[in-house]
Amino acid sequence: MVSDARGPAVKIGVESLTVSFSGKPSLRDVTLDIPSHEILSIIGPANSGKTTFLKTLNRLIDFIPTSRVTGRVLLDGRDVREDDDPVSLRRQVGIIFALPVPLPTTVFENVVYGLRRQGKNGKKELDALAEKALTDAYLWDEIKDRLDEQAMKLSGGQQQRLCIARTLAVDPQVILFDEPCSALDPISTAKIEEAMLKLKKNYTIVLVTNNTKQAARVGDRTAFFLMGSLVEMGLTSRMFTSPRDKRTDDYISGRFG
Amino acid sequence: MNMNPRVTQRIAFSALLFSTLLVMVPVGMVIVVILKQGAGAISWEFLSQMPRSGMRAGGILPAIVGTFCLVLGAVCFALPLGLLAAIYLSEYSKDTFLNRIVRLAIINLAGVPSVVFGLFGLALFVNFFGFGASILSGSLTLGIMILPVIITSSREAIDSVPQSFREVSLSLGATKLQTIRHAVLPHALPGILTGTILGVGRAAGETAPILFTVAAFYLPRLPGSIFDQVMALPYHLYVLSTQVPNVDSGIRYGTALVLLVIVLLMNAIAIAIRAHFRSKKKW
Numbered sequence: 026m027v028s029d030a031r032g033p034a035v036k037i038g039v040e041s042l043t044v045s046f047s048g049k050p051s052l053r054d055v056t057l058d059i060p061s062h063e064i065l066s067i068i069g070p071a072n073s074g075k076t077t078f079l080k081t082l083n084r085l086i087d088f089i090p091t092s093r094v095t096g097r098v099l100l101d102g103r104d105v106r107e108d109d110d111p112v113s114l115r116r117q118v119g120i121i122f123a124l125p126v127p128l129p130t131t132v133f134e135n136v137v138y139g140l141r142r143q144g145k146n147g148k149k150e151l152d153a154l155a156e157k158a159l160t161d162a163y164l165w166d167e168i169k170d171r172l173d174e175q176a177m178k179l180s181g182g183q184q185q186r187l188c189i190a191r192t193l194a195v196d197p198q199v200i201l202f203d204e205p206c207s208a209l210d211p212i213s214t215a216k217i218e219e220a221m222l223k224l225k226k227n228y229t230i231v232l233v234t235n236n237t238k239q240a241a242r243v244g245d246r247t248a249f250f251l252m253g254s255l256v257e258m259g260l261t262s263r264m265f266t267s268p269r270d271k272r273t274d275d276y277i278s279g280r281f282g
Numbered sequence: 283m284n285m286n287p288r289v290t291q292r293i294a295f296s297a298l299l300f301s302t303l304l305v306m307v308p309v310g311m312v313i314v315v316i317l318k319q320g321a322g323a324i325s326w327e328f329l330s331q332m333p334r335s336g337m338r339a340g341g342i343l344p345a346i347v348g349t350f351c352l353v354l355g356a357v358c359f360a361l362p363l364g365l366l367a368a369i370y371l372s373e374y375s376k377d378t379f380l381n382r383i384v385r386l387a388i389i390n391l392a393g394v395p396s397v398v399f400g401l402f403g404l405a406l407f408v409n410f411f412g413f414g415a416s417i418l419s420g421s422l423t424l425g426i427m428i429l430p431v432i433i434t435s436s437r438e439a440i441d442s443v444p445q446s447f448r449e450v451s452l453s454l455g456a457t458k459l460q461t462i463r464h465a466v467l468p469h470a471l472p473g474i475l476t477g478t479i480l481g482v483g484r485a486a487g488e489t490a491p492i493l494f495t496v497a498a499f500y501l502p503r504l505p506g507s508i509f510d511q512v513m514a515l516p517y518h519l520y521v522l523s524t525q526v527p528n529v530d531s532g533i534r535y536g537t538a539l540v541l542l543v544i545v546l547l548m549n550a551i552a553i554a555i556r557a558h559f560r561s562k563k564k565w
Contacts, residue, residue, distance in 0.1 A: 085453060090376065116455035126446040128465060139454035142464070188450075195455050 182213025355421025420496025435477020
């Protein structure tokens with residue numbers, strides 16, 4: 026693996042992470058650091074282990090019974106897999122899925138879902154937190170009069186920003202985006218990207234994307250995964266101008282994948 | 283022999299249609315016959331009064347009340363138990379040997395003849411637990427009989443809630459139990475309800491399980507506690523048809539009509555609930 030010199034403070038450190046499903050490896054010996062308050066883009070063809078990587082970071086992978094994980098994932102220096110209970114980890118490391126999945130209830134109830142599960146029920150407190158989360162997700166102005174509508178009625182782009190607001194409401198430190206724009210039109214995509222760029226001031230962001238142009242537009246750093254291995258990681262500006270590995274060059278310039 | 287494919291198709295189509303229509307005939311005839319013979323007996327008096335003169339006159343109120351008590355008791359017992367079992371089987375159990383045995387047991391429970399449930403109820407609830415022939419014994423026996431219906435339909439309802447709802451809930455920091463309670467069960471509720479009502483319809487119509495556990499031959503008063511015996515519609519019908527000479531056939535068919543209407547009503551409610559929620563479902 027080729028890497029640039031260490032950047033700023035490390036939020037998540039990944040050491041020799043290997044994940045297999047029913048004995049079939051999906052991630053092989055991945056070691057990388059995710060810097061604080063930056064956007065790390067992860068690119069790579071299908072089946073290169075990108076989504077598996079994300080699901081390992083917040084331990085959603087625990088729910089796949091055939092999975093086996095070795096290596097370490099350190100959040101602020103603490104191994105996330107030491108804890109018996111991943112619930113507090115998932116409050117710190119939120120995830121946005123490829124397809125927006127609003128729960129079949131109102132917009133408001135979607136935003137406060139995570140808060141209610143923490144036992145917060147005060148109307149005023151929830152109202153304030155919901156407004157803040159929706160504002161941070163650039164949805165408040167469009168939607169402030171529609172909080173009691175069914176979330177499924179929103180447009181695809183609004184639904185995805187609702188999912189972002191829902192995640193922000195839990196007040197995480199890290200947000201994982203798993204191909205968040207793959208189902209969206211270019212204008213909605215631009216809004217999500219704009220949101221991500223502003224969010225990185227307060228959050229650390231990992232963005233898995235199939236769109237190399239998107240990686241180039243928003244990522245501070247980019248990592249290239251291939252067949253479960255990390256091929257190369259570095260500053261986005263450098264990766265896209267002078268990749269050090271031939272395979273990275275081939276992928277970025279569209280010669281395969 | 284070479285036949286014109288178009289002709290072959292016509293013949294096949296006609297055969298299929300004919301078979302389908304034939305299936306409807308018995309259903310229609312049952313309803314028509316019962317309606318025709320029983321409708322005359324239905325009156326407010328018939329529904330609201332005690333039977334008189336050895337069941338040859340008067341109403342069938344205690345049998346109606348008895349059936350409602352039994353069905354209510356069966357649901358109170360079978361719904362919580364069946365639902366909890368379904369949640370465990372769908373959300374928690376792994377594919378182990380023991381769990382495969384449990385699933386097999388549930389499938390087989392559905393295949394046990396109802397008279398066997400009756401004997402089982404007699405042995406366990408009436409005699410061993412000493413509940414006697416009572417609403418409690420009868421309800422528990424009926425409850426066990428409808429358990430497989432409730433478990434199976436609840437599992438189907440739970441399994442049909444998209445996996446993504448669970449992932450979303452967990453990723454927002456909900457515990458597994460919270461996820462089941464808030465992201466799965468609310469969306470499985472219509473299916474659970476439908477299955478329960480179908481089970482209730484079945485419980486209301488069965489004779490054999492209540493034969494030895496609760497049903498009274500002739501008891502012209504309303505039950506006072508769950509340890510009382512009661513009359514019940516299906517057993518009353520059996521008694522009227524075979525045990526009591528010279529019963530006016532209007533009373534027999536009237537009783538059958540009431541039972542039929544109750545069961546069909548249950549099914550209609552189940553269908554209405556399903557249709558209502560299916561039209562609202564958006565995933």
